[in-house]
Amino acid sequence: MSQMDDNQAIASTSDPLPWGTLWGIGVGPGDADWLTLKGLRVLQSVPVVAMPQGHNGKPGMAYGIVKDFLSADQLLLPLSLPFVLDAHTLEQAWQAAAVQLVEVLQTGQDVAFIAEGDISFYSTFTYMAKYVHQLAPEVPIQPIPGICSPLAAAAALHMPLAIADETIAILPALYHVDDLIQALDWAEVVVLMKVSSVFPKVWAILAERQWLDRASLVEWVGGQQQTLFPTLHDLEHYQPPYFSILILRRTPYGF
Ligand SMILES: C[S@@+](CC[C@H](N)C(=O)[O-])C[C@H]1O[C@@H](n2cnc3c(N)ncnc32)[C@H](O)[C@@H]1O
Numbered sequence: 001m002s003q004m005d006d007n008q009a010i011a012s013t014s015d016p017l018p019w020g021t022l023w024g025i026g027v028g029p030g031d032a033d034w035l036t037l038k039g040l041r042v043l044q045s046v047p048v049v050a051m052p053q054g055h056n057g058k059p060g061m062a063y064g065i066v067k068d069f070l071s072a073d074q075l076l077l078p079l080s081l082p083f084v085l086d087a088h089t090l091e092q093a094w095q096a097a098a099v100q101l102v103e104v105l106q107t108g109q110d111v112a113f114i115a116e117g118d119i120s121f122y123s124t125f126t127y128m129a130k131y132v133h134q135l136a137p138e139v140p141i142q143p144i145p146g147i148c149s150p151l152a153a154a155a156a157l158h159m160p161l162a163i164a165d166e167t168i169a170i171l172p173a174l175y176h177v178d179d180l181i182q183a184l185d186w187a188e189v190v191v192l193m194k195v196s197s198v199f200p201k202v203w204a205i206l207a208e209r210q211w212l213d214r215a216s217l218v219e220w221v222g223g224q225q226q227t228l229f230p231t232l233h234d235l236e237h238y239q240p241p242y243f244s245i246l247i248l249r250r251t252p253y254g255f
Contacts, residue, residue: 026146
């Protein structure tokens with residue numbers, strides 16, 4: 001080894017390892033073919049794949065979508081991110097998950113955090129990125145967008161989500177029925193995420209306005225269990241699953 005090589009070796013043993021990159025990959029809402037080319041390329045290039053853990057302690061929906069693209073030598077890092085509303089519990093879970101991510105990133109390994117749908121649309125990735133950045137501002141963070149569920153649901157229903165000068169209201173979760181009534185007054189298109197828990201109330205409001213034929217429900221869009229209800233007429237006592245989305249178009253438009 002030359003003198004110069006020797007010096008480089010000494011320097012490299014004392015230098016801290018460069019941080020790994022935290023990738024956020026939106027894997028789409030159900031159909032694995034909806035993963036972007038960039039998402040797939042990065043997903044297959046990283047040594048560690050992190051994901052929200054499902055209710056049963058196993059990797060959740062995002063993992064189910066991309067599992068066939070992963071290889072056996074990639075490490076899976078399921079993170080416990082509970083489905084609760086309590087802000088303190090959530091904060092603690094996000095912090096703990098971010099610590100787990102930082103432990104890997106500081107070894108210089110890249111991590112892809114996969115999330116269902118798009119990673120900037122009501123996604124846990126936002127919190128992961130925030131807390132990782134707080135713990136280790138040096139970590140490069142690279143978000144890769146994905147198809148979000150309202151876009152996929154509109155396509156499944158063969159309708160535009162919005163055209164011309166239409167306005168859209170997206171309600172992430174309906175905690176107060178007044179929010180829906182207000183949105184119905186100004187938006188031509190209303191999208192209700194997480195509609196399952198309030199479906200009977202929503203049904204009653206739409207029935208009262210005689211708009212049951214203008215609203216559609218899409219369950220598990222892109223997945224094997226995908227189910228479409230183009231109108232809500234027969235759904236008075238129906239209980240949709242968590243992965244369902246309602247789209248109301250005041251002016252029906254299909255193709
Ligand atoms: C926490 S949000 C996640 C949104 C996701 N990041 C996206 O881009 O669509 C979860 C809600 O999104 C909707 N959703 C997500 N995936 C869905 C799917 N495959 N089919 C129907 N609705 C879905 C449901 O309303 C669900 O309650």
